[in-house]
Amino acid sequence: MAQCHKFQDLEETGEALVGFINSSQPDKLTRVKDEHQALFDQHVETTNTVTQILKDLAQIEETVGQRLLDMEEEKKRREMELESLEEQLRQCTAKSQITDSELQFLQRELESLRNTEHELEAIQNEVDEDTTEVIPSAVYVAQVYYLITKIKWEYDTPPNILKGVHYGADLATPINLDTSTRCRSDVSDQLWSFISTEW
Known part of the structure; x- marks a missing residue:
């Protein structure tokens, strides 16, 4: 608005200059010329x-715009980092729950194994007690059977195989029966056939 007004002043000054030239008044012409030069200089300076000012404003706008873009990029980067951290947290939470479940399962298994171990120890103790009582009598019975039957049995055979040796008066006869x-x-008849009826 002010610049428009100055252009209008310049026009008026120009018209006054033309008028002064036409009136041929050298002192007024010089004054007008000086005023015109001053106005022109002021116009150039303005x-x-x-x-x-426009260049500075454009530079400020460019700087502010770049900072705004940088801030938007930083915001996006932070949002992506936040999403990544949230995903990692979800995965860690899921793994933690799975690990807790597995740990509870293993603790139950361990407890079960300990109970089984205690039961086995109790059974072993019972067997040890029974063995100390039964083995001497079993040895005695086996010795009595041998004295009567003269048959020495092998005990490391499968359950359905009877294997041993009958020691007769003159001859040792192997026994190998699949029951x-x-x-x-x-089977009973064959075994009894080894027993001598002579007393």
Whole structure:
């Protein structure tokens, strides 16, 4: 608005200058010329000032715009980091829950194994007690059977195999019977056949 007004002043001054030239008054012409030069100089200075202000404003706008873009980029980066951390937290929480479940399962298994171990120890103690009582009598019975039957049995055979040696008066006879293929009475008869009826 002020610049428009100055241009109007310049026009008026120019018209006054033309009028003074026409009136041929050298002192007024010089004064008008000086005023015109001063106005022109002021116009140039104002133009330079406005141009510099516009340049500074454009520079400020560019700087502010760049800072705004940088801040938007930083905001996006922070949001991505936050999402990544939230995802890691979710995964860690899930893993922690799975680990807790596995730990509880293993603790139950350990407790069960300890109970089983205690039961086995109790059974072993019972077996040890029974063994100390039964083995001497079992040895005695086996010795009595041997004295009567003269048959020495092998005890590390499968359950359905009877294996041993009958020590007769003149001859040792091996015994190897599969009880799964023969009836019990046949097996019994064959074993009794080794026993001498002479007393």
